[in-house]
Amino acid sequence: MSNNTFSGGVVIANPYPVNQVEIVQAPLPSKVVLPLQQRIGAEAKPCVSVGDRVLTGQIIAKTEDQFCVPIHASISGTVTAIDKQIIPHKSGLKSNCISIESDGQDEWIETQGCGHDFLHCDRQTMIDYVQRSGIVGLGGAGFPSHTKLSKATDCHTLIINGTECEPGVMCDDALMQHHPREVVRGVEILLHITGAKKAIIAIEDDKQEAYQSLLMFSHNDRISLVQLPTKYTSGAEKLLIKALLNIEIPSGGFAADKGVLCQNVSSTKAIYDAVIDQRPLVSRIVTITGDALTPINAEVRLGTSFEQVIGLTKVNSQAHDYRMGGMMMGVDVETTQVPICKITNCIFVNNKKPVQATKECIRCNSCNTVCPIGLLPQQLYWHAKGKNIDKCMDYHLLDCIECACCSYVCPSHIDLVSYFSFAKALSKKQETDQHKTDIARERFEFREYRLERNKQERAKMMAEKKQALKEKMAKDKQADSAQKDKIAQAMARVKKTKEDNA
């Protein structure tokens, strides 16, 4: 295999390129909406109530779940509501959110981090800072960083994922161009936490400016910069590890098992903020792109509505389709009244287009060729369509990363990946239903057993009582006859005395 790449994947150029990648500082939003349910783990419980005044960076909700991070207020102001709101999710369902009305002051809560001299801090303290600051994978998966860090106990290589392979997304590119110093310092912090010997910052070769600016600040021998050929799905963790180190992570395994830790470049910058200043994650860089507007990158507070963020650039007046995330893996959203979340790296605003008609699968094998994991999407498609989940599992459905390469190349325009996400969700549902039925069966059988046991116990008790009564009666009878004998004897004695006297 050629250097630094993997088999499969598709090459797609940025459909909406810009001359200069800039970061626009978005004005403070008047209101933010912060969802309590995160990508992974249980729903957080609010620790503020309606009417409370909160400061920027204050923890407003948390859970006991070790996988979860707390939720911070992203502006200072008053909590106006804790209720169900639409969040950017493929289901379009409502979820519990905390709404905060801004007071326009952006007053921060006081925090104390490790400071720039972080080397004296121990591993656990720094991981605690990362958790308390609410840092999750900002590339789109939203996996909590502290969980990854605590798992990486025996790590030899650190990979900083700056590939940003989703075509059109530029937020990591912008970050690397404008905050190279923080990124490199963040990598040094991660090296200190994990104890890894070396770190690799991986960048796709279409981001030359980002590469150059990081090169200027990278003075550490342990940190190397590697350019990868521009190809979609190179940013997927397992594929990136394969491309860079030629280590294959087995199905169901984790990178940590092989001594590798992957972190997104934006998360690395967030970890820098968390450890040095204990500054919680309250904002992120979002790319706003699509054919309906001039693409920009903006640093926005979490919980700002899509509408306000899209308003930062010039948008044409046609009807639009909105999409959160990349053009390949993103999800379509119905309305722009949804909040920016930690995983919102990009918003696509496209002019409404007629949906391409789906035709029958012609078994052309294109999807099998592009699948970067080496699965057989064509087979999976048939089995998912027939809801034959067991067969899907035989074809390793759970290893599918839903990268949508197969949907992209399909000449019949079959949206293969939505079949796979359907099959995954169905399999999960069947599993929980099965679990519930098993519990019900067990409880029913136990109840039957309990009722039977009670019946038997009662019968036994009754029998014992009856026996005791019988014995008592027999005894009484005996006593009775003994008494009678005594009386008879006494009578005989009296009679005898009378006779003797007479």
Add this chain to the structure above:
Amino acid sequence: MIESVVIFSSLTLILGLILGYAAIRFKIKGNPLVDQIDAILPQTQCGQCDFPGCRPYAEALAKGEAQINQCPPGGQEGVDALAELLDLEVLTLNEEHGETKPDHVVYVDEKLCIGCTLCIQACPVDAFVGASKVMTTVIQDECTGCDLCIPVCPVDCIYVREITPTLSTFVPNIPGEVRV
């Protein structure tokens, strides 16, 4: 001639003994078909099939004493699965036994509950927590939605709550397929 007769008769005897021993030693207790049928049934334990629970219904089915279309919570999918397992003709769900209701659980309006414990006795899976003259409640995770507690409640304080999909239990549609 004699030799071969002797060899084959002794072989028959030995093999027969082994088989006979195996039949006793590895005897399957109970009817395995009942377990297979029971695995398909939804375990609601609602008794709508006229049997006092899913297992009794499975036993009746195995004996051929019941029809496969008597289980409303299992729905038509359940009937189809039973037909396939038992190699019977697919029937439509018998409406006399009730209709398939959406997934639901029950909950107790705790302000109205008088603590009569009738629901506790009615519940086939012991999903109620309570005692005489104290407030009773339902363990939501263990309720099967059999609705047996609703008619016995003297103050009508037990209500049905439909299970709505959440972000973690949501199942997306297959493209081009509209689900009810």
